[in-house]
Amino acid sequence: MKNQKLSILIILYEEKLETIVKCLEKIKDFKIIIIDNANDKFLKNEIVKRFKIYKYFLNEKNIGFSKAANQGIKACDTEYILFLGADCIINDSSIEQLMLAKEKYKDCFITSPTFYDSAGRLTYNGGPLHGDGAKNQVLKNSGDVCVNCVLTTAVLFKIKDIIDIGLLDEHFFLYFLDDDLCRRIKNINKSVIQVYNSKAIHTHGQLKVKNKFKKIFFGNYYFYYEELYYLYKNNSHQKKYKSFKKKIPKYLLKIIINFLIFRYDKLVYYLSKTLAFFKFKKFIK
Numbered sequence: 001m002k003n004q005k006l007s008i009l010i011i012l013y014e015e016k017l018e019t020i021v022k023c024l025e026k027i028k029d030f031k032i033i034i035i036d037n038a039n040d041k042f043l044k045n046e047i048v049k050r051f052k053i054y055k056y057f058l059n060e061k062n063i064g065f066s067k068a069a070n071q072g073i074k075a076c077d078t079e080y081i082l083f084l085g086a087d088c089i090i091n092d093s094s095i096e097q098l099m100l101a102k103e104k105y106k107d108c109f110i111t112s113p114t115f116y117d118s119a120g121r122l123t124y125n126g127g128p129l130h131g132d133g134a135k136n137q138v139l140k141n142s143g144d145v146c147v148n149c150v151l152t153t154a155v156l157f158k159i160k161d162i163i164d165i166g167l168l169d170e171h172f173f174l175y176f177l178d179d180d181l182c183r184r185i186k187n188i189n190k191s192v193i194q195v196y197n198s199k200a201i202h203t204h205g206q207l208k209v210k211n212k213f214k215k216i217f218f219g220n221y222y223f224y225y226e227e228l229y230y231l232y233k234n235n236s237h238q239k240k241y242k243s244f245k246k247k248i249p250k251y252l253l254k255i256i257i258n259f260l261i262f263r264y265d266k267l268v269y270y271l272s273k274t275l276a277f278f279k280f281k282k283f284i285k
Contacts, residue, residue: 003030006080006099006156007054009072011065012036015086017046019203023084024051026091030082033072037062064173065152073167076159085153090200097198098156101144109190110157110182112150113198123202126150126194130179130230146191149182154200169233174222176230183234216265217272224276232284244277 008030010023024032024047031054036044039058047053055075059068073081080099084090090113098111115124126147162168165188169180182192228244231237251270258267 003095005078006082006095007031007033007076007078008082008084009033009035009069009076010084010086011068011072012038012040012043012086013062014038014040017043020047020086021050022203023086023089026089027084027095028052029092030095031078033057033075035059035068035072037064037068064170066168066172066177067170069152069177070167070170073159073162079158079160080156081159081162082156083152083154085202087203088153088200089203090154090198094198094200095156097195101193101195101198102156102158105144105191105193107189107191108193109161109185109188110150110155111193111195111198112155113195113200115151115153115200115202118201118203124151125196126192129183130176130227131236143196145194145196147194148186148192149179150192150194152178152181153202171229172226174218175226180230180233213264213268216268220269220272221276224273225279228276228280229283232280241280248274248277 008027010020010032012020012034013036020043028051032051033055034044034047034053035057037059039060041058044056044058048056057071057075059071063071069083080102082095082098094113098113101111102108112126114122117123126145127149129149165184168177172180185192224244228237228240231240251274254270255267255274258264258270
């Protein structure tokens with residue numbers, strides 16, 4: 001391994017082997033920590049046959065991104081850690097740019113690369129926090145820039161820094177972790193830096209999960225609950241909560257109607273939103 005200062009943390013859940021291989025092929029010179037929330041023993045065997053993995057954890061159940069990330073942070077014994085999505089490809093040079101930027105900017109807490117798709121089109125280079133503007137807008141950057149929010153698909157920071165401000169909030173199972181972390185960083189007057197010359201390809205790889213009802217339910221359930229929770233943390237949930245509450249009778253009616261007409265995809269959609277609301281309602285009591 002060339003670089004003993006950095007560990008790369010990859011959290012898996014039902015990613016395809018070929019997607020993971022493309023990611024790992026570019027980062028062989030670093031300590032790699034893998035946490036698999038799908039407990040896929042076959043996948044582990046295939047990966048460790050091809051790559052040198054420093055630590056590999058199989059979780060018996062899906063504990064969510066934040067909790068798995070904290071597990072990885074605790075397992076890290078290097079100065080730096082890079083969160084990296086399994087569907088994200090980044091090379092040594094771009095990782096080095098992230099580390100150099102972290103040292104260059106004295107108030108910098110976290111650095112992130114500029115994201116491109118497989119065709120080389122710029123897709124993301126920093127943006128606003130949730131509720132402050134269009135999340136998927138592309139900024140007109142011509143160099144390193146301090147932004148309000150970056151994607152945890154690829155972010156680099158020092159272990160000491162994250163320990164100092166507290167680990168990731170484990171209420172965020174899947175969504176809004178990026179926004180919450182970046183807001184916490186802003187609250188201590190530290191910077192979030194999008195590094196212009198650090199480039200990553202985000203392929204948005206497909207998961208192996210084939211049950212469409214499971215995808216619909218959990219995607220919406222976690223999104224709507226975690227959005228309310230994120231807004232609650234920042235004391236701005238009241239408007240969203242009241243709007244949501246008014247729609248619950250309508251959602252309950254739609255659940256019954258879609259059951260009667262065998263539209264189970266719609267039934268699952270409205271059921272997930274309804275349960276997300278009641279989970280949050282119970283939380284704030």
